[in-house]
């Protein structure tokens with residue numbers, strides 16, 4: 001009987017035990033007997049006030065980076081079928097969208113352009129057009145909201161006829177030739193006013209090449225958020241719909257990482273830190289919480305986690321069916337990412353979370 005003492009204890013607001021089991025236990029063995037159970041972790045869970053006091057992780061709006069999609073045109077807003085409540089916006093409407101986010105307390109956005117098919121080529125030349133969609137968007141956003149941190153995506157996929165993050169030759173993705181284009185793209189974004197450039201391509205050596213080029217051009221204060229551990233993931237499916245950027249052949253396994261590997265993430269992070277990254281990222285987030293944790297142990301740099309499109313779509317789909325509570329499951333998921341070690345979280349839920357946390 002004594003082994004049951006304390007099991008299922010209900011405790012009222014006065015702090016006195018009201019457990020039937022415990023009463024039975026003590027009445028069975030004499031009411032003056034002291035419970036042998038010294039440690040009762042439930043004491044600190046008894047009231048909302050106590051729980052609040054011992055809460056270890058606190059998700060705040062400061063942690064959020066809002067990824068947004070921009071497209072050409074005026075007064076246009078297009079739904080993305082696989083990402084309910086997410087839209088692509090023409091620049092005028094994007095300004096309204098990011099202003100709303102900013103007023104909700106979101107301090108940073110990650111910008112992704114939808115490039116018209118006729119502007120795409122194998123070498124992604126549109127990616128460094130100073131009058132291209134992304135630099136125009138950066139200039140307009142910084143003019144409207146100078147204090148909003150604007151992070152731009154450095155990669156070829158949105159600009160590539162092949163839908164790859166590198167120049168393709170004979171079915172291979174060329175590394176160093178691609179890095180040369182990424183450098184031009186990063187310079188073009190810095191020129192437009194980006195606060196940070198974020199290479200998401202996974203070519204070797206790109207962080208160092210971008211850092212040197214930015215410094216040489218005088219952009220010493222433009223930061224680099226490196227997608228250091230980016231996995232070849234099925235979770236990017238909805239994003240590729242959003243930007244019409246799915247690979248036209250093969251997959252991205254020769255440059256993005258194998259989901260089976262954790263140790264390798266530490267190698268990628270170490271390289272990016274040595275090459276001059278200001279922040280590192282793990283992507284996707286949910287299936288890679290151990291990687292987030294290990295990366296956080298290894299580096300003193302801020303660690304970002306990308307709660308990617310497929311993670312968003314799964315929650316949205318289940319919530320629409322009424323199978324899960326969207327607000328609760330999103331807050332639990334993002335709190336979990338922060339507990340794992342993420343200092344910053346890129347999430348399409350950013351605006352909703354900012355509302356909920358108000």
Ligand code: PBG
Pocket residue numbers: 153155156157158165200201235236237238239240252307308309310
């Ligand atoms: C492309 C890029 C991708 C994402 C961000 N930048 C897709 C890919 O690598 O194919 C995915 C983001 C998401 O799924 O939310 N460089």
